[in-house]
Amino acid sequence: GAGVSQSPSNKVTEKGKDVELRCDPISGHTALYWYRQRLGQGLEFLIYFQGNSAPDKSGLPSDRFSAERTGESVSTLTIQRTQQEDSAVYLCASSFSGEGNQPQHFGDGTRLSIL
Amino acid sequence: GDSVTQMEGPVTLSEEAFLTINCTYTATGYPSLFWYVQYPGEGLQLLLKATKADDKGSNKGFEATYRKETTSFHLEKGSVQVSDSAVYFCALRGDRGSTLGRLYFGRGTQLTVWP
Numbered sequence A: 001g002a003g004v005s006q007s008p009s010n011k012v013t014e015k016g017k018d019v020e021l022r023c024d025p026i027s028g029h030t031a032l033y034w035y036r037q038r039l040g041q042g043l044e045f046l047i048y049f050q051g052n053s054a055p056d057k058s059g060l061p062s063d064r065f066s067a068e069r070t071g072e073s074v075s076t077l078t079i080q081r082t083q084q085e086d087s088a089v090y091l092c093a094s095s096f097s098g099e100g101n102q103p104q105h106f107g108d109g110t111r112l113s114i115l
Numbered sequence B: 001g002d003s004v005t006q007m008e009g010p011v012t013l014s015e016e017a018f019l020t021i022n023c024t025y026t027a028t029g030y031p032s033l034f035w036y037v038q039y040p041g042e043g044l045q046l047l048l049k050a051t052k053a054d055d056k057g058s059n060k061g062f063e064a065t066y067r068k069e070t071t072s073f074h075l076e077k078g079s080v081q082v083s084d085s086a087v088y089f090c091a092l093r094g095d096r097g098s099t100l101g102r103l104y105f106g107r108g109t110q111l112t113v114w115p
Helices: none
Strands: A005-007 A008-012 A020-026 A031-037 A045-051 A065-069 A077-080 A088-095 A110-114 B003-006 B011-014 B019-021 B021-028 B033-036 B044-050 B056-059 B064-066 B076-077 B085-091 B110-112
Touching: A005 B076, A008 A020, A020 A110, A031 A077, A045 A077, A077 A088, A088 B076, B003 B064, B003 B085, B011 B019, B019 B021, B021 B033, B021 B085, B033 B064, B044 B064
Parallel strands: A008 A110, B011 B110
Antiparallel strands: A005 A020, A020 A077, A031 A045, A031 A088, A065 A077, A088 A110, B003 B021, B019 B076, B033 B044, B033 B085, B044 B056, B056 B064, B064 B076, B085 B110
16 A cells, blocks of 8 residues: 655755645554654654644754644644754654554655755 | 664675674663664665564564663674665664654664675
């Protein structure tokens, strides 16, 4: 079946602009996650949605970052007033449930470049 | 808090050599452990997992055993191939509270296999 789908695959924008990144999780997966991967570094957790529970936003680096999810489907990650340090690959993942033993399946990511 | 420490690369091997990539973790409770692989130009893929102590995860000739006594989950392969060249990430997912959602990743180990 279809995997996690992210769009756009690449985004180049000027400093100070707002950007919106989209994630379509695997159908039937109740849990959705956003991570950031800066060049040469590991993955940094941003936010986690599980069903109708309040999201875990503890990884968001500043109030310029926000994310929404509609039910158990599409999620959008919004970065306002982008800065050069926001340049990274933004990865979305989903899992069948929020149980700890469930693997997370990743999309191909959105490569964001801030000029 | 929960964390993963992974041996730094890059690792360069000849084809058919034995591979070990060390991974140790710090966590409360009983986390699940994962190895993810990122091939050049591709997204992050689950390679194998183990969800309880003494479990052995295996896939594509790779193996890793969940050792609670040494808090380790080392990745091994008896005979590497050129096609194994990729970045390998060790990760854990907690089983309780705020650690339940996110994956904690190591920084990744770049493996290059020469023919």
